[in-house]
Amino acid sequence: MNTAPDNSNESLADQAIDWLVLMRSGSVTDAARHQFEAWYGQDDANRQAYAEAEALWGSVAQAVKTTPPANFQPKQIHAVPRLPRRAGLAMAASLVLGLLIGRDRLHDWLLSDYATAVGEQKQIQLADGSRVLLNTDTALDIDWSADKRRVVLLRGQAEFKVTSDANRPFEVVAGDTAVRALGTVFDVARPAADKVEVNVTEHAVAVRLTDQADVAAIQVEEGQRLTYSNGGGLDKPAPANLNQLNAWKRGKLIFHDQALADVVAELNRYSKAKIILNGEDVKQLRVSGVFPTDGLAMLDALQKSLALRQTALGPWLVILHS
Known part of the structure; x- marks a missing residue:
């Protein structure tokens, strides 16, 4: 229907x-x-x-409107009868990868007060009335006291709608960064363990490095974003396309002329299987489009529209190749 x-x-x-x-x-x-x-x-x-x-x-x-070539047959390979040893090694490697991914998630979940599974989103309300929207594969630890409101983003991405309290500042710690709310709506993401992104939808936030308490924080205004990678300083705030960046809150992902490698990096946050691209030419394919935040549906759309082949090694690993 x-x-x-x-x-x-x-x-x-x-x-x-x-x-x-x-x-x-x-x-x-x-x-x-x-x-x-x-x-x-x-x-x-x-x-x-x-x-x-x-x-x-x-x-x-x-490309989706175009029928794939007649000789295009996507592969679904789980074992190769003629090469049982190699197939067994591939399956073993897939299992090890799954265990490693699961171990990292389990570690963060054990430390968290709130968490979401891959593909799940969850709305929560904190004790002070502030609201938090957790995106896929996200874990939060809450550190509340009489004089502070501190949230640790262990992994993933979350939007914060903060209730004002002049006596207790609201701060989100993600990796090496600390983001202080200035009466605002903003989101913080950790797309990788060594990377942090801050996007401001309303008002402003102040961002600093946790090991530089004596250095003035950088103010990020409404409609701006700031990124940080371990080993470098905080980038200068830059204009943000909030319609594109906030699309996940509406169950969508929007890409505009982006490399397939970057698209798959985002897709991996919504997919239970790790997706790998084989070949530099494949990684540099350009993608524009609006997709649902459904890992399997998006993977299927990318595969068909770009005429790529898919090789699945167990439940934990998918390789896209030409």
Whole structure:
């Protein structure tokens, strides 16, 4: 069954993306199509927003319309009868990888007060009334006291909507960084163990390195983002495309002319299996599009649209190659 989007609480850009995803789904009911036509014909702003959404859909959406070559047969390889030893080694390597990934997650979950599984999102409310939206594969540790509100982001990504309390500052610690709320809505992400990203949706935050308490914090304003990698200083705040960066909160991922290597790095956060790209030419393929935050659905769309082959080694490892 296919239903029209509920646009009542979404921006015009979000509405356009929702309609685009539905209209490209291939299973649009007559009722939904009539609703779309009414929305599209309502005014020029709607039509402009839809055109911009189509531009985001870009090259991948265009490729999806094209039937793959007749000789293209994606591979699903779990064992190779003629090479049992190599197949066994591959399966063993996959199992070891799965255990290593599971060990890291288990360690963070044991230290956390709140956590989400891969592919899960969860909304929580803290004791002070602040709200936190946890993205996929996220773990938080809460350190509350009479004079401070401190949250440790052990892994993953979370959005914070902070309740004001002049006597207790609200701070999020992620790796080597500390992000202090200045009455705000912001999110903090750890896309890798050695990397931190801060995006500000409302008001501002102050960011510092935890081992440099005597150095002035960098203020990041609404509509800006800041990134940090271990071994370097804090980058200067830069303008952020919040519609793209906040898409995960609406169950979507948006990419605009990005390398497949970067797209897969993001996809790996939503996929239970580790996805690896084989070949520099494959890694540099360009991707634009709007995808659901569903690891399997997105992997399938990328594979088909870019005419790639897929080799699965057990449940923990998938290789995309030409």
